[in-house]
Amino acid sequence: MTTYSSLPVPPMSIRFDPAGGTLQPEGPTLTRRMSDLEGLFRDHAAWEQAVADGDPVVYSVVSSRVPEVERELPQSITTIQPGSTAGELWMTKGHQHPNHQGEIYLGISGHGGLLMFNGTETEWVDMTPGTIGYMPPGWAHRSINVGDEPYSFLAVYPGGAGHDYGWVLEHGMGRRVLAGETGVEFVDYSAD
Numbered sequence: 001m002t003t004y005s006s007l008p009v010p011p012m013s014i015r016f017d018p019a020g021g022t023l024q025p026e027g028p029t030l031t032r033r034m035s036d037l038e039g040l041f042r043d044h045a046a047w048e049q050a051v052a053d054g055d056p057v058v059y060s061v062v063s064s065r066v067p068e069v070e071r072e073l074p075q076s077i078t079t080i081q082p083g084s085t086a087g088e089l090w091m092t093k094g095h096q097h098p099n100h101q102g103e104i105y106l107g108i109s110g111h112g113g114l115l116m117f118n119g120t121e122t123e124w125v126d127m128t129p130g131t132i133g134y135m136p137p138g139w140a141h142r143s144i145n146v147g148d149e150p151y152s153f154l155a156v157y158p159g160g161a162g163h164d165y166g167w168v169l170e171h172g173m174g175r176r177v178l179a180g181e182t183g184v185e186f187v188d189y190s191a192d
Protein backbone atom coordinates (compact mmCIF):
# COMPACT_ATOMS: atom_id res chain seq x y z
CA MET A 1 0.00 0.00 0.00
CA THR A 2 1.29 3.47 -0.77
CA THR A 3 -1.69 5.55 0.30
CA TYR A 4 -3.18 6.67 3.58
CA SER A 5 -5.98 4.64 5.09
CA SER A 6 -9.44 6.10 4.63
CA LEU A 7 -11.48 7.15 7.68
CA PRO A 8 -12.35 5.67 10.04
CA VAL A 9 -8.91 4.14 10.49
CA PRO A 10 -9.14 0.57 11.80
CA PRO A 11 -7.05 -0.65 14.73
CA MET A 12 -3.88 -2.08 13.26
CA SER A 13 -0.44 -3.47 13.84
CA ILE A 14 2.47 -1.73 12.11
CA ARG A 15 5.85 -3.39 11.75
CA PHE A 16 9.05 -1.52 11.21
CA ASP A 17 12.26 -2.87 9.78
CA PRO A 18 15.16 -1.10 11.50
CA ALA A 19 17.64 -2.20 8.85
CA GLY A 20 15.60 -1.00 5.89
CA GLY A 21 13.88 1.95 7.57
CA THR A 22 10.55 0.75 6.25
CA LEU A 23 7.04 0.39 7.67
CA GLN A 24 4.55 -2.35 6.86
CA PRO A 25 1.84 -1.70 5.85
CA GLU A 26 3.34 1.32 4.17
CA GLY A 27 1.71 4.65 3.35
CA PRO A 28 3.11 7.46 1.17
CA THR A 29 6.87 8.01 0.83
CA LEU A 30 8.41 11.46 0.48
CA THR A 31 11.83 11.86 -1.11
CA ARG A 32 13.78 15.07 -0.56
CA ARG A 33 16.59 15.78 -2.94
CA MET A 34 19.15 18.54 -2.62
CA SER A 35 17.06 20.71 -4.97
CA ASP A 36 14.18 20.52 -2.46
CA LEU A 37 16.34 22.22 0.18
CA GLU A 38 16.71 25.59 -1.52
CA GLY A 39 17.51 28.48 0.81
CA LEU A 40 18.47 26.26 3.75
CA PHE A 41 22.22 25.79 3.43
CA ARG A 42 24.51 28.61 4.49
CA ASP A 43 26.62 28.35 1.32
CA HIS A 44 24.19 28.89 -1.56
CA ALA A 45 26.84 28.35 -4.27
CA ALA A 46 27.82 25.00 -2.76
CA TRP A 47 24.15 24.02 -2.63
CA GLU A 48 23.76 24.95 -6.34
CA GLN A 49 26.84 22.88 -7.17
CA ALA A 50 25.45 19.87 -5.28
CA VAL A 51 22.20 20.17 -7.23
CA ALA A 52 24.17 20.33 -10.50
CA ASP A 53 26.32 17.35 -9.40
CA GLY A 54 23.49 14.82 -9.54
CA ASP A 55 20.98 16.36 -7.12
CA PRO A 56 21.41 13.59 -4.50
CA VAL A 57 18.68 12.28 -2.24
CA VAL A 58 19.29 13.89 1.17
CA TYR A 59 16.48 12.15 3.06
CA SER A 60 13.29 10.16 2.67
CA VAL A 61 10.20 9.88 4.84
CA VAL A 62 8.17 6.66 4.86
CA SER A 63 4.75 7.09 6.45
CA SER A 64 2.42 4.52 7.91
CA ARG A 65 -1.15 4.45 6.64
CA VAL A 66 -2.49 6.59 9.48
CA PRO A 67 -3.49 9.89 7.82
CA GLU A 68 -2.55 13.42 8.89
CA VAL A 69 -5.94 14.47 10.17
CA GLU A 70 -7.12 15.87 13.50
CA ARG A 71 -7.18 13.38 16.42
CA GLU A 72 -5.26 10.68 14.51
CA LEU A 73 -1.67 9.86 15.53
CA PRO A 74 0.40 9.33 12.34
CA GLN A 75 3.92 7.89 12.32
CA SER A 76 6.79 8.01 9.87
CA ILE A 77 10.39 6.87 9.56
CA THR A 78 12.85 9.43 8.24
CA THR A 79 16.24 8.34 6.92
CA ILE A 80 18.86 11.05 6.38
CA GLN A 81 21.88 10.15 4.27
CA PRO A 82 25.36 10.97 5.59
CA GLY A 83 27.03 13.95 3.99
CA SER A 84 27.78 17.63 4.18
CA THR A 85 27.63 20.62 1.87
CA ALA A 86 30.41 23.16 2.45
CA GLY A 87 30.82 21.62 5.90
CA GLU A 88 27.12 21.87 6.83
CA LEU A 89 25.83 18.42 7.77
CA TRP A 90 22.90 17.04 5.78
CA MET A 91 19.60 17.72 7.44
CA THR A 92 15.86 17.84 7.05
CA LYS A 93 14.15 21.05 5.98
CA GLY A 94 12.82 21.57 9.49
CA HIS A 95 9.36 22.81 10.30
CA GLN A 96 7.12 24.39 12.88
CA HIS A 97 3.67 22.98 13.66
CA PRO A 98 1.21 25.78 12.78
CA ASN A 99 -1.12 24.24 15.32
CA HIS A 100 1.35 24.08 18.21
CA GLN A 101 1.41 20.47 19.39
CA GLY A 102 4.13 18.17 20.72
CA GLU A 103 5.87 15.31 18.93
CA ILE A 104 8.31 12.50 19.72
CA TYR A 105 11.18 11.04 17.72
CA LEU A 106 12.77 7.66 18.51
CA GLY A 107 16.29 7.02 17.24
CA ILE A 108 16.42 3.73 15.31
CA SER A 109 19.81 3.50 13.59
CA GLY A 110 22.83 5.65 12.94
CA HIS A 111 23.77 8.83 14.79
CA GLY A 112 21.83 12.04 14.50
CA GLY A 113 20.72 15.09 16.33
CA LEU A 114 17.50 16.95 16.95
CA LEU A 115 17.78 20.74 16.74
CA MET A 116 14.88 22.69 18.24
CA PHE A 117 14.22 26.43 18.12
CA ASN A 118 11.38 28.39 19.68
CA GLY A 119 12.26 31.71 18.05
CA THR A 120 14.61 32.69 20.87
CA GLU A 121 16.33 29.65 22.35
CA THR A 122 17.85 26.58 20.71
CA GLU A 123 18.12 23.09 22.13
CA TRP A 124 20.06 20.07 20.87
CA VAL A 125 19.30 16.41 21.61
CA ASP A 126 21.93 13.86 20.60
CA MET A 127 20.02 10.98 18.96
CA THR A 128 21.28 7.39 18.99
CA PRO A 129 19.24 4.16 18.75
CA GLY A 130 16.85 4.11 21.70
CA THR A 131 16.85 7.86 22.38
CA ILE A 132 13.45 9.52 22.53
CA GLY A 133 13.61 13.21 21.66
CA TYR A 134 10.63 15.25 22.79
CA MET A 135 9.55 18.43 20.99
CA PRO A 136 7.21 20.54 23.11
CA PRO A 137 4.50 22.62 21.40
CA GLY A 138 5.91 25.75 19.76
CA TRP A 139 9.43 24.44 19.12
CA ALA A 140 10.41 24.18 15.43
CA HIS A 141 12.50 21.07 14.76
CA ARG A 142 15.11 19.81 12.32
CA SER A 143 17.03 16.54 12.25
CA ILE A 144 20.68 16.25 11.24
CA ASN A 145 22.83 13.24 10.40
CA VAL A 146 26.06 13.68 12.37
CA GLY A 147 27.50 10.23 11.58
CA ASP A 148 28.94 8.49 8.55
CA GLU A 149 26.08 6.05 7.94
CA PRO A 150 22.34 6.68 7.31
CA TYR A 151 20.49 8.02 10.36
CA SER A 152 16.89 6.79 10.84
CA PHE A 153 14.28 7.79 13.39
CA LEU A 154 10.63 7.14 14.03
CA ALA A 155 8.33 10.17 14.41
CA VAL A 156 4.95 10.07 16.14
CA TYR A 157 2.91 13.26 15.91
CA PRO A 158 -0.63 14.63 16.20
CA GLY A 159 -2.35 14.39 12.83
CA GLY A 160 -3.70 17.94 13.07
CA ALA A 161 -0.35 19.59 13.87
CA GLY A 162 0.53 20.48 10.25
CA HIS A 163 3.95 21.32 8.75
CA ASP A 164 5.04 24.93 8.27
CA TYR A 165 8.34 24.88 6.34
CA GLY A 166 8.18 28.62 5.59
CA TRP A 167 8.61 29.36 9.30
CA VAL A 168 12.18 28.02 9.14
CA LEU A 169 12.99 30.01 5.98
CA GLU A 170 11.76 33.14 7.77
CA HIS A 171 13.10 32.59 11.29
CA GLY A 172 15.99 30.15 10.82
CA MET A 173 16.77 27.47 13.39
CA GLY A 174 18.96 29.45 15.82
CA ARG A 175 22.10 27.47 14.98
CA ARG A 176 23.71 25.64 12.11
CA VAL A 177 25.33 22.24 12.55
CA LEU A 178 28.72 21.76 10.93
CA ALA A 179 31.21 18.90 10.70
CA GLY A 180 34.03 20.07 12.98
CA GLU A 181 37.56 18.71 13.43
CA THR A 182 36.60 16.71 16.52
CA GLY A 183 32.85 16.30 16.08
CA VAL A 184 29.81 18.45 15.64
CA GLU A 185 30.31 22.20 15.66
CA PHE A 186 27.53 24.75 16.13
CA VAL A 187 27.53 28.21 14.63
CA ASP A 188 25.04 31.04 14.93
CA TYR A 189 22.45 30.84 12.17
CA SER A 190 23.23 34.28 10.80
CA ALA A 191 27.03 33.82 10.81
CA ASP A 192 28.76 33.67 7.42
Ligand SMILES: [Fe+2]
Nearest residue numbers: 097103141157
Ligand atom coordinates in the same frame (compact mmCIF):
# COMPACT_ATOMS: atom_id res chain seq x y z
FE1 LIG B 1 6.93 17.88 13.42
